[in-house]
Amino acid sequence: MRVKICAIKNETELETAVNAGADAVGFLVGQRFPSQDFILPEKAARLAALLPPFVTPVLVTHLTEPQEILELVNKTDILTIQLHGGSTPEQTVALRKTFGHAVKLITVLHVGLVPDEVNPPPGSFEASSDAFLLDSFDPATGKVGGTGKIHNWQNSARIVKAVRRPAxxxxxxxxxxxxxxxxxxxxxxxxxxxxxxPLGELDPKIAAAFVQNALRAFETQE
Structure with missing residues (x-):
């Protein structure tokens, strides 16, 4: 049972996420699509260094080429990578060969609003991924992640049962x-x-309520 708060941009948001009880925080670095949530690698490194023990920093990136991602890892010292840019199976395999198991790779699956709509197919990434992240795809804007929209949860439930990696x-x-x-x-x-x-900056009360409600739901399903 884990809770991640993504798109941390400054020290205030970092403190808010940690105080809310987040197990992991995401830093968006390496931008290819429009987003106001991205920060520079140097800032991500500085923020990650402020985290207390047992809170995991996650590097969320649109980049797909192994050499580009290697440079980000070297600049940030963050060893969990969320591949949000539509990496191919071949690119993910190349990343695994580059990093071995020193780095954890999270492959994002784009889950649609209708049943059975998911891209890319998860099976082709299982061997090279440590986990999958099931995120919403907004067909109106083409945006993946940060849409504020839920997707078909029944579709996600089927994926969770089908894959052998954490989802x-x-x-x-x-x-x-x-x-x-x-x-x-x-x-x-x-x-x-x-x-x-809701107002652009991470809200302490909403973040704390999210973590508490998530953890309570996890506990009751066990």
Missing amino acids: ILAGGLNPDNVAEAVRTVRPYAVDANSALR
Whole structure:
């Protein structure tokens, strides 16, 4: 049972996430699509160094080429990477060969609003990925992640049962719906971003409620 808060941009948000009880925090570095949540590698490194023990920093990136990602790892010293840019199976295999098992690789699957809509197929990534993150795809904008929209949770539940890797649920999660999401999908972890920032900055009360409600739902399903 794990909870991640994504798109940490400054020390205030970092402190808010840690105080809320997050197990992991995401730093968006390496941008290829429009987003206001991205920060420079140097800032991600500085923020990650401030984390207390047992809170994991996660490097969330749009980059796909192994050499580019290696440079980010060297600049940030963050050893968990969330591949949010549509990496191919070949690129993920190349990353695994580059890093071995010193780095954890999380492959993002784009789950649609209709049943059985998921891209890419998870089977081709299982051998090279340590986990999957199931996130929403908004067909109206083409945006993946940070959409504030939920997807078809029944679809995600089928993926969780089918794959042999831990599955992290994301996409439009908030304090009001996370318990139902956990009961429906039964993921390894949950991840939230935009719903915790109604005014742009991470809200302490909303972040704390999200973590508490998620953990309570995890405990009741065990």
